[in-house]
Amino acid sequence: MIFVAGTLSIDPGVVRDFQNDVSAMLAKVRAERGCRHYSLLVEDAQSGLINVLEKWDNDAALVAHLGQPWIVEFFTRYIGHVRESTVKVFDIAGERPLPGM
Secondary structure (H helix, E strand, C coil): CEEEEEEEEECHHHHHHHHHHHHHHHHHHHCCCCEEEEEEEEEECCCCEEEEEEEECCHHHHHHHHCCHHHHHHHHHHHHHEEEECCEEEECCCCCCCCCC
8 A cells, every 4th residue: 555645836826727627537536446545635725735645555556547648637737837746655554543543
């Protein structure tokens, strides 16, 4: 299991279009083989801060996702608007409930 997590800082002027494009592709992404969770959340529209959290079965599922035509188009459209990124892939050995839950 892997997580893709971090933040993106994008030009505030494209946040609304970014949100609309994420909403339009969300169902397709979540239906991809190996996708367990997918969220690109606008945390602060005024500054362009986007919170990224994705959960994939493995690297192969993530690589297949990144090659999907709608993802390539999405990246092509917004890569020039990214100011900063802390997004990384994290290997997860397992999961457990929150303490006390």
